[in-house]
Amino acid sequence: MAPTRVRELRRVLRYRNFLVRQAVRMKNKTSGILMETGVEYNARRVHGKKYFNELLDNLEDVPNSVFELLRTSRAGMEMFEAAQKKLTDALVKLPELRERVERLMTIEGVGEITALTWALEIDDPGRFANRKQSQSYCGLCSGQNESAGKNKSGPLSKQRNPHLQTVLIEAAKLAPRWNAQLREVHARALAQDKNKNRATCAVARKLAAYLMAVDKSGKPYEDRSSKK
Numbered sequence: 341m342a343p344t345r346v347r348e349l350r351r352v353l354r355y356r357n358f359l360v361r362q363a364v365r366m367k368n369k370t371s372g373i374l375m376e377t378g379v380e381y382n383a384r385r386v387h388g389k390k391y392f393n394e395l396l397d398n399l400e401d402v403p404n405s406v407f408e409l410l411r412t413s414r415a416g417m418e419m420f421e422a423a424q425k426k427l428t429d430a431l432v433k434l435p436e437l438r439e440r441v442e443r444l445m446t447i448e449g450v451g452e453i454t455a456l457t458w459a460l461e462i463d464d465p466g467r468f469a470n471r472k473q474s475q476s477y478c479g480l481c482s483g484q485n486e487s488a489g490k491n492k493s494g495p496l497s498k499q500r501n502p503h504l505q506t507v508l509i510e511a512a513k514l515a516p517r518w519n520a521q522l523r524e525v526h527a528r529a530l531a532q533d534k535n536k537n538r539a540t541c542a543v544a545r546k547l548a549a550y551l552m553a554v555d556k557s558g559k560p561y562e563d564r565s566s567k568k
Contacts, residue, residue: 342463349437350460352427354503359424366417373409377402387417431456446560447550449515449522457507458551465555474552479505480545512544521563522546 342350367387374381379399385391392414396407432441432452437459444455468474475481479500516523522543529542554561 345436346460346463349431349434353431353456353460356424356427356431357503359420359427363417363420363424366413366420370410370413370417373406373413377406428452428456440555443558443560444551444554447519447547447554448561449511449517449519449547450551451511454507454511457504458555461501461504462552462555465552468552471549471552475545475548477501477504478508478544478548480508480541480548508544508548509540512540512547515547516543 341347371381371383371386374386379395379402381395382391386395396410399407431437437456440459441452441455444450444458445452462468462474462477465474468477472481477500479502512522516526525546526539526543529539530536550561
């Protein structure tokens, strides 16, 4: 069991994730109300403050209740977003996390939330003997089914830390845009079987390996691929 302080900070981070989900629900509700009433809008800009206010000012032939519901949904979204940002900022500034998070973020493609989640959910990286153990803990390993001399990969293991699994999978979808090595991993995996989900999992496993290496060494990430 993790120390009391770590469990306390995990609770804060997980509550922050809850607030993010609520903000997304408010955004979806806003879009739903607009579609339900037949209002034309720019889906990419609708959650921007300036565009949203202009949209309300130009609405015609809709009941007053629609205006109130849209304003309420907008207020809820802003409240949840402000609250989650406040919690994130507070966690990043903590002395026991600040240096560790900054070190993990030296890996291109790793942001604050990925680094915070890794630091708090992994706690002590020394409890993992190798990267495969950490990847398994993150739920990034699939079961192997052998039949008629053939090995087939099964679904991802249910024995995992769901918080880490979710964050690493989401990070793996974006990280290849900024990290050349992860981009190569994604391209190589995609070329093997054309399955985007398995390619994303391959990137997530490599990302977990990078995070574990940096965390255990206590040194910033160093790209050695270009060195001779």
